[in-house]
Amino acid sequence: MFTDSSFTFVLFGGTGDLSMRKILPALYEAHRAGMLAEGGKIVGVARHAEDRAGYIEWVNAHVKPYVSKNGLDETAWASFLERIQYVKLDLGKPEDFALLRDAVSELPGIRVFYLATGPSLFVPICHALAAVGLNTNSRIVLEKPLGYDLKSSNAINDAVGEIFAEEQIYRIDHYLGKEPVQNLLALRFGNALFEPLWRREWVESIQITIAEELGVEARGDFYDNTGALRDMVQNHLLQLLSIVAMEPPHSMDSDSVRDEKLRVLRALKPIDPRDIGKVAVRGQYHAGGIRGTSVPAYATEPGVKANTNTETFVALKVEIENWRWAGVPFFLRTGKRLADRVAEIVVNFRAVPHSALGPTALRPGANRLVIRLQPNETIRLYCLAKQPGEGMNLASVHLDLAFDQFFREGQMEAYQRLLLDVINGRLALFVRRDEQEAAWRWVEPILNEWAAANKPPKPYAAGTWGPAASSAMLAQHGTCWLEEEN
Ligand code: BG6
Numbered sequence: 001m002f003t004d005s006s007f008t009f010v011l012f013g014g015t016g017d018l019s020m021r022k023i024l025p026a027l028y029e030a031h032r033a034g035m036l037a038e039g040g041k042i043v044g045v046a047r048h049a050e051d052r053a054g055y056i057e058w059v060n061a062h063v064k065p066y067v068s069k070n071g072l073d074e075t076a077w078a079s080f081l082e083r084i085q086y087v088k089l090d091l092g093k094p095e096d097f098a099l100l101r102d103a104v105s106e107l108p109g110i111r112v113f114y115l116a117t118g119p120s121l122f123v124p125i126c127h128a129l130a131a132v133g134l135n136t137n138s139r140i141v142l143e144k145p146l147g148y149d150l151k152s153s154n155a156i157n158d159a160v161g162e163i164f165a166e167e168q169i170y171r172i173d174h175y176l177g178k179e180p181v182q183n184l185l186a187l188r189f190g191n192a193l194f195e196p197l198w199r200r201e202w203v204e205s206i207q208i209t210i211a212e213e214l215g216v217e218a219r220g221d222f223y224d225n226t227g228a229l230r231d232m233v234q235n236h237l238l239q240l241l242s243i244v245a246m247e248p249p250h251s252m253d254s255d256s257v258r259d260e261k262l263r264v265l266r267a268l269k270p271i272d273p274r275d276i277g278k279v280a281v282r283g284q285y286h287a288g289g290i291r292g293t294s295v296p297a298y299a300t301e302p303g304v305k306a307n308t309n310t311e312t313f314v315a316l317k318v319e320i321e322n323w324r325w326a327g328v329p330f331f332l333r334t335g336k337r338l339a340d341r342v343a344e345i346v347v348n349f350r351a352v353p354h355s356a357l358g359p360t361a362l363r364p365g366a367n368r369l370v371i372r373l374q375p376n377e378t379i380r381l382y383c384l385a386k387q388p389g390e391g392m393n394l395a396s397v398h399l400d401l402a403f404d405q406f407f408r409e410g411q412m413e414a415y416q417r418l419l420l421d422v423i424n425g426r427l428a429l430f431v432r433r434d435e436q437e438a439a440w441r442w443v444e445p446i447l448n449e450w451a452a453a454n455k456p457p458k459p460y461a462a463g464t465w466g467p468a469a470s471s472a473m474l475a476q477h478g479t480c481w482l483e484e485e486n
Contacts, residue, residue: 006039006109007423010100012091012125013116014044015058017218018143022174023116024063026415031083032076035420039108043085045100055086091121094128101132111138112422119145119152123159130163141170141422144235145226149447150440157433170422171431175236177414177421180373181243183403184345185257187371187379189248194369197349199324205479207331207346208240211338213290215462216312220303227310229282229450232334234443238265239431241330244345245320254427258435265438269319273449278476280446281458281469283313285337288462295337295462311450311457312336315470317477329477333470337462339483343373346482357384357392365396365485377403 009027011019030036049055059081064072087103089096104111113129115122122142129135140160147153160169175181188194197203210232216223223231242261249256271279287297298304298312313335320330349367366384379401387393404411421429458467465471465483474480 005424006037007112008041008043008104008107008109009112009114009419009423010043010045010104011114011116012045012121014046014055014086015048015062016046016116018116019044020062021066022413022415023114023419024059025066026413026419028063028067028077028080029413029416030420031080032073036083036423037109040083040423041085041107042083043087043100043104043107045087045089047088047090049086050088052084052086056081056084059084091117091125091128094124094131097128097132097134100129101134104134110423110425112141113138114141114143114422116143119147119156122146122156126160126163135163135168138164139168139170139422139425140164141172143172145230146171146436147440148226148230150437150444153436153440157436161433166433167427169430169433170418170427171433171436172418173235173239173431174414174418175239176429176431177416177418178373179411179414179417180371180377180403181240183377183379184240184243184371185252188244195248198347200326200328202349203328204348204350205329205331205477206244206348207333207482208237208244208344209332209346209481210236210240210334210343211340211465212334212336213338213341215285215295215298215337216301216304218302220301222303223312224304224308224310228312228314228334228336229443229447233314233316233332234439235431237332237334238268238439238442240345241318241332242435244347245325245330247324252428254430255432257428258432262432262435262438263322264320265435265442267320267322267325268438268442269321270442271445271449273445276446276449278473279317280450281313281315281467281473282311282450283315283335283460283467283470284308284310284457285312285335285462286459288337288464290337290339290463297462298337309454309456313338313457313460313466313470315466315473316446317473331474331479331481333466333481335460335466339463339465341375344482345371345373347371348479357394366394370482 011023013019027042044055049058085103087100089100111134115125126140147156188198242264245264246260247263249260285298288295299306299308315331315333318330318332347369351367366382368382370380372378381399382396384394385397387395418429458469460467465481471480471484
């Protein structure tokens with residue numbers, strides 16, 4: 001995957017957290033692997049550094065430590081720094097953008113403007129770029145959160161859409177860049193084995209979990225105005241759901257894939273506000289312990305309001321109203337400060353309709369596919385097998401596919417893949433406007449209902465799997481979360 005053309009990569013928010021931890025390290029990795037075109041340039045845009053020397057100093061101090069984790073190649077690092085230029089610019093002053101125009105006018109290739117800034121700056125930056133004629137021969141990358149609700153997300157999309165065509169707009173959902181998520185497409189559409197079973201006749205329920213051990217870190221202020229539904233469900237979880245549930249696209253070109261994902265998002269059964277207590281659980285962590293270390297309550301984290309009602313955990317029962325999935329519950333769950341860091345998809349197939357082998361053939365724990373996205377990417381198929389010895393006693397066994405054993409190299413971080421895709425003009429792994437709108441449209445009644453009720457979220461101790469109501473919701477459907485079975 002080499003960039004076929006040259007590029008000028010302009011990084012707004014060039015000294016921000018995201019640039020430091022993700023974007024510049026990903027560009028370095030692509031550079032080190034020889035995946036960036038020779039003449040391609042990176043232009044940091046920020047206010048903090050005075051000049052290029054100051055910016056390089058900042059990059060050395062703040063980015064290098066992240067890169068070094070994987071072992072630093074000093075020669076590659078030095079040649080990476082040569083790609084970097086800097087423009088000191090006050091984003092609040094549109095007139096400063098002339099400096100940027102002058103700095104990039106002689107630089108080669110397609111221009112990529114990466115907006116690693118708060119969303120309130122997206123529209124002013126786009127206007128200022130257009131005012132100095134920088135919206136042609138260019139692509140724009142928008143980081144989440146893209147809006148706070150349907151209205152604010154539409155306002156951003158409308159305004160950006162007046163300046164850039166949809167084909168120029170790359171909305172990042174970094175989950176779509178993760179290798180295992182790509183693999184999900186390969187598993188579903190590269191193997192005839194699963195397709196006939198991937199439907200309501202054979203699937204009883206599906207669980208999708210993104211659990212984190214981390215709390216809100218230094219982002220208390222942002223998070224307290226956001227909550228888990230906006231931070232994780234509206235984007236990452238609904239994107240995973242749409243990939244799990246979509247129809248086979250006719251090709252892997254960007255619009256074929258995105259059209260099918262959109263169909264799923266539009267087919268999500270709207271949540272009836274009267275049912276919200278049955279299909280949605282919101283929780284907030286209290287003090288607890290994770291792997292023997294005590295952690296404080298969410299409400300006492302820096303930046304969080306003491307009487308906060310923001311949720312740090314969400315579990316939902318979702319249904320998809322189409323022929324393939326009608327009646328199959330999809331249980332989605334995400335939370336901070338949970339017992340483990342894990343992202344996985346569990347497909348529970350139906351038990352055999354009649355067991356000639358005795359009641360154990362009907363037990364749960366078999367007929368199940370578990371796709372673990374992180375950590376340790378694996379696909380595990382649970383089956384029943386006869387236990388050795390006398391009689392016909394069945395036990396659950398599994399077939400394992402551990403990707404790091406098959407493919408020992410070539411793994412790529414999500415941001416690296418996504419940035420190369422932007423530079424190369426590949427849109428498939430970016431969220432199209434209509435997908436984003438459909439996701440907000442579905443999520444919004446839940447947000448509204450919770451806001452109107454104004455009740456505190458259900459408490460859970462840090463280091464557990466969330467409030468008891470989350471398990472109770474599945475119990476109503478005769479099932480339980482995967483970890484509860486073991
Ligand atoms: C981000 C959220 O989008 O995803 C964070 O804003 C969350 O709150 C992160 O921690 C999780 O991503 P990953 O790749 O670490 O699972």
